[in-house]
Amino acid sequence: MDQLTSLPVIDLSALDREALHRAARDVGFFQLVGHGITPAEQARLLGAARAFFALPEADRYAIDNLNSPHFRGYTRIGNERTQGRRDWRDQIDISNELPARVPGPGEPPYWWLEGPNQWPNALPALREVSLEWMDRLSAVAHRLLRELLASIGGPEDFYDDAFSGNPRNHLKLVRYPGRAPEGDDQGVGVHKDYGFLTLLLTDEVPGLEVESPENEDALRSGSDKGDGGRRAGGFIKVPHLPGAFVVNLGELLEVATNGYLKATNHRVVSPPGARERYSAPFFYNPRLDAHIVPLPFPGASDAAGVTEDPGNPLFAEFGWNELKGWIRAHPEVVKKHHPELTIG
Ligand SMILES: O=C(O)CCC(=O)C(=O)O
Numbered sequence: 001m002d003q004l005t006s007l008p009v010i011d012l013s014a015l016d017r018e019a020l021h022r023a024a025r026d027v028g029f030f031q032l033v034g035h036g037i038t039p040a041e042q043a044r045l046l047g048a049a050r051a052f053f054a055l056p057e058a059d060r061y062a063i064d065n066l067n068s069p070h071f072r073g074y075t076r077i078g079n080e081r082t083q084g085r086r087d088w089r090d091q092i093d094i095s096n097e098l099p100a101r102v103p104g105p106g107e108p109p110y111w112w113l114e115g116p117n118q119w120p121n122a123l124p125a126l127r128e129v130s131l132e133w134m135d136r137l138s139a140v141a142h143r144l145l146r147e148l149l150a151s152i153g154g155p156e157d158f159y160d161d162a163f164s165g166n167p168r169n170h171l172k173l174v175r176y177p178g179r180a181p182e183g184d185d186q187g188v189g190v191h192k193d194y195g196f197l198t199l200l201l202t203d204e205v206p207g208l209e210v211e212s213p214e215n216e217d218a219l220r221s222g223s224d225k226g227d228g229g230r231r232a233g234g235f236i237k238v239p240h241l242p243g244a245f246v247v248n249l250g251e252l253l254e255v256a257t258n259g260y261l262k263a264t265n266h267r268v269v270s271p272p273g274a275r276e277r278y279s280a281p282f283f284y285n286p287r288l289d290a291h292i293v294p295l296p297f298p299g300a301s302d303a304a305g306v307t308e309d310p311g312n313p314l315f316a317e318f319g320w321n322e323l324k325g326w327i328r329a330h331p332e333v334v335k336k337h338h339p340e341l342t343i344g
């Protein structure tokens, strides 16, 4: 395949299923247009994010995620880790508004992830804007997932049950405050997302980079050092396409298709100097206790299998896959509230 320098563009209002199939299979990342979310809605969400990060430190720290055994609220700069290294961003994590759930004896610990959000008293509008955004984007993601399953020849409604009840929607509002003082450029380190689909809204400041398929191929054939994706080359810089969502496939789609579709590695390189970048990834995920059974589709028989990485096991029961991510990314919350938690 030619070296990719930009992402495919998929128009949900005039869908070309073959193009969607290729984009999902060959890249795992694309720009989504024709999705029906207006520029005004996008501006409102990013405006709310900017307003939140512009609050005085005390107002942000008042909803510190260290207060929440459910991993909700504000993570200050440097408290999140990816591959054991500090990410240079701050963020607020928002999910379904549900009562606090404390897993009982014998229940999987991933039920800790269910619970109330923490909202800033100083910015009451954030609640409504965020919850409405999650509703709107769930509907888009639902349509897109059905089209994607159909595009590879599977039944489009195959995972509808997995999303019934309380699907685990997750919205992150993120600020990258420029480069860390000591020059580290890890905005967020190389990772894959944990669920089905991510719909990412960003401002115009670049920084997102996607591992190119050639890199993955080299890694699989053993002609690469295999350093867990931290090598310098082989990443595509994603340009900002006004109005579009950057969509990527998460690990559950890899599990669902036995590796026919792959969750693609990506990272954010901090903007140079003190330039800020704002982004809002929305993660479209099933219920925590959904067990993802293999999709029946023509490519299933010769699919390569899921990526075997001892450092990153993939779990078909979504709650475990999601909990894995939170345990790795938020060691301070684990230390404070869940010292007994381990992955798997
Ligand atoms: O901020 C971005 O552009 C991407 C963030 C991301 O990949 C994530 O939070 O999972």
Ligand SMILES: [Fe+2]
Pocket (backbone or CB within 6 Å): 191, 192, 193, 266, 281
């Ligand atoms: Fe991501």
